[in-house]
Amino acid sequence: MRTMNANRELWEKGDFTRIAETMRESGEELVADLGIVEGLRVLDLGCGDGTTAVPAAQLGAEVLGVDVAANLVAAGNARAQALGLANIRFQEGDATDLNALDDESFDLVVSIFGAMFAPKPFDVASEMVRVTKPGGRIVMGNWIPNDPTLVAQILKISASYSPPPPEGFVSPMTWGMEDEVVERFGAAGIPKERISFQRNTYTFHYPGSPAELVADFRTYYGPTMNAFAAAEADGRADELQAELEQLFEAQNTSEDATSIPATFLRVTVQR
């Protein structure tokens, strides 16, 4: 029987695949820059429906996608099947405890806006290091707190309409702070000289207007759905809607659809 897990419920809510569809191009570009070769063993942690896992498999890697949300694991397996890819599979698992995975079994562990959302960040760093082969790499993409671009602002605005988090809650955004990342991997035995940082951009491409994309976030993206539920209870849903529409419109760079760039911290760890 499944036990109650608020983290999993957040991501099984709605349908993240609808948002992931706007991120495919950037996922492919990022993966093309990871030096993937035929037969490389890749773990994509917090893989969703495979925005990075699928292109890694298309480049010939042997890919395992692990995600806490059962609906996204099913969606990933359906995509792999539809694409006829035999070198990728998706399974349920929690980044805080990857007990189904052997020590030192992956050449590359990728987690793009994935493991950052798990609780217990020190356990997450330790598990990512444990399953990586000596000489292998870990690459994380993490949103940056207070960054002025899209996702950090959505999460910041959403938080301002939500009740305060429970005592002891560690914000996922702390994974976007270099000192925190160094401390977490340091506790897992990785010296700071083996950790490097870059700022990269993901661009969200959507065929409709910015307001329609806000509507998709409201209907399908767990963190925004929760923020709207809290705002509705306070009679502030219209205010939240207007604030998000203003954000999306101000950041849109397309004239006839929606294209919004968002900056993230790319972390590379040499095991």
Ligand SMILES: C[S@@+](CC[C@H](N)C(=O)[O-])C[C@H]1O[C@@H](n2cnc3c(N)ncnc32)[C@H](O)[C@@H]1O
């Ligand atoms: C913003 S989505 C990103 C998904 C995917 N990496 C992508 O780029 O499209 C965050 C993902 O992290 C997953 N996730 C959250 N907490 C997790 C945990 N504790 N263990 C594994 N996956 C987790 C969610 O289910 C969700 O698929």
